[in-house]
Amino acid sequence: MEHSATSPRVYVLTVVRIIGMDYCVQYVKMDFMDRHVKNVGTVGMEHSATSPRVYVQKVVWIIGMDYCVQYVKKDFMDKHVKNVGTVGMEDSATSPRVNVQTVVWIIGMDYCVQYVKKDFMDKHVKNVGTVGMEHSATSPRVYVQTVVWIIGMDYLCKEGFYGQTCEECGHCRNGTFCNITTGVCPDGCMDNWDGLLCVDCSDGMYGHHCNDECGHCLPGTLCDKSTGVCPKGCKENWTGPKCDVCKEGFYGQTCEICGHCRNGTFCNITTGTCPDGCMDNWDGLLCAVCLDGLYGHHCNDECGHCLPRTLCDKSTGVCPKGCKENWTGPKCDVCKEGFYGQTCEICGHCSNGTFCNITTGVCPGGCMDNWDGLLCEVCWNGKYGHHCNDECGHCLIGTLCDKSTGVCPKGCKENWTGPKCDECQDYKYGPNCAFDCGHCKDDKPCSKVSGKCEAGCVTGWAGLFCLKESSSAKELNAGLFK
Template identity: 25%
Template sequence: MSALQTAVLLLLLSCFSLIAPPCTGGGSVCSCNITNSRCDEFGVCSCDPGWDGELCDRCVPMPGCVHGSCLQPWQCTCETGWGGRFCDKDLTVCLQKQPCQNGATCVMEDSGDFTCLCLEGFHGPTCQKKTGPCYQRRSPCKNGGLCEDADGFASKLTCLCLAGFTGQRCETNVDDCQMTPCATGATCVDGINRFSCLCPAGFTGRFCTISLEDCSSRPCLNAGRCLDRARGFHCVCQPGFTGTTCEIPVNRSNASINASINASTNSSTNPGHRSPGWERPVYDDRPLKVTVSERSAASLSDLQLLVVLVLLGVTVCVVLLTAILIMWGRCRDCGHAPCWPSPSQQGERNSRQAPRDDPESQSSFLTAAEPQKKKLNVEVIQT
């Protein structure tokens, strides 16, 4: 092959590499836009910021762009008839909708907004208001009143007053004490849309309806709680007592004992106070019986019984597992021999171990051999 042929071959290979797809992945051709994305190992296009689409060939417009498009990311090129930064201003509003009233002229601005040039005697954003009494002079309404003249088309103005004021020009303060809201002879003081009550001695509250003297003598017995009322008081009794002053026990058998205790407590803490029908208790020598109610032992609940059964089952499983592991260890030490020998093998093992283990058998064996030794010694001496 000549040098010219080699050069031509290299030139063809380089041209083929230029026209080949920009990237491949997973054995498939990736057709992503190489300037706006990259191709991963699976042949999927990963777009750069500002680009979107399956092939990353569609730009992302400016956020908030309504009637616009883009050639580059974050642009907002307005469509025909729309303007403004976000293409949300209708440029045909003056021609189609004609928002200006009363003969005003509509003018479009560069920002996309419109302005109404009002005729003489009119004003407002769309020239909808007439130069009426409220606009021609300063508002005559007092104390924060709002001047109204029907957008200037009314011949006379009116004042819309705030709460607490009245009159043609809102100049009069409403008398809030006119309905005499204060009770028990209290003095009412008028304010701006409010009032206050100056209570006499012994009363309190917004309307002076709460008496301070009803509960001062502590009329509620047996730790009852006293509540002041407009006329009198009310006792909130503790459990087990009832009555106007919580003087009646719910258990009638102990009524006399509790009444005596309450009366003695009252006389010691407040000698001047005597409840109606109070008499000094009379004590006799009869023994006082006290009944103690015994509460039976509560049985186990279903949840507690379930827990006990689960713990019992776990304990049995642990014991069985321990026994199995011990027996398996013994069988492993035995090797191939059976772990539980037969009765005959057990007897032979015992017979073999008896001479070594039993001290009595050893002593009897020695005693039986001693005469034979003496006999042999005598025969030797005679010879």
């Protein structure tokens, strides 16, 4: 308080915002306190019956202060005023007061600077709102109603705030605080944060805490860092404002294409399962695998002739364990040399050790001896047997024996008998069975090969073939014809 009984004025000793101040507005009248002091921490009444003043222990904010320091005693300044820019002693031998020319920061004050000399105002106060001269002929002082800015200010924000208006710091790394003047984080930004002041989400992140990942926006574009919306649209297979939902026909976290669902239905966008089962030729939980025995992009190619109880690869058709007999190739779908056709039949009897064509079975150089036919697998006429090296018997003229068994199906030529017509009839022998047997004993036939009577001759006949009359028979016959 100015120590003048006639003066109701107060001198405000500090600036707008003081952090953690234990002492500030010394003794001020209660009505002034009610009007101008806010956010008082602890206020206690002075225990003096004659004093209506309050003792302010903590003052955080004083409304409307734009310029505050007038003339105060030096010991009070040393104790209570901080961040003074330039301090100069008043040129008065009897006055120990300092003239404070620079104050920390003043915002939008409507009341504060009471009476200051005009030359001080001209030199140090800028952006004055309304200035009015005091209507006193003897006083060269001005009455400042609104002062916005004081030159040379050194305002200090709380830790975690910066700038002229003490904006909150961004998201600095390692729990550090930003620079109180520039707002820059000395060690850079926390994870997911970016920008000069660490108040922007990193590219690809969004949300209040920048911990939500953007969806699948079009390549070369970013989602809105507040809402996550993709303004230019989505990558292929994705949909929704944030491009975080699969289109129909796709499923899962990466929107893979659905399998082959039956009846043109779409799979479940989360699990990928087909609600009505799989299309023909497809199998598996997701209808993305060929049925056993099929392979290829559309599962419409049949596996080759893999070894029994093994399957071909359902993508490539390769038989990993090898092929059945007579087959070769990675897919076991090609005949080995010496075999041909869709079932790899053995080739016929090609001449000169050559192999038949694997598709047609035709021998390019013709057939081996005794063999005939388009595929060299039939005996020549008149030949039969596994190697076609057996000759047919004496079948009826104009007929052939069976080329596998040698049997004459229509019967035999005269004098021949047997299934193959390769034996003489009884009582015939010799080349072409043209000779009659002799007089063999007991009317038995002679050997069909040699004509001999193995059991001997009828009485009266002699010789190996029983064709000679005996001497007794001759004598008997001679007596009879005398």
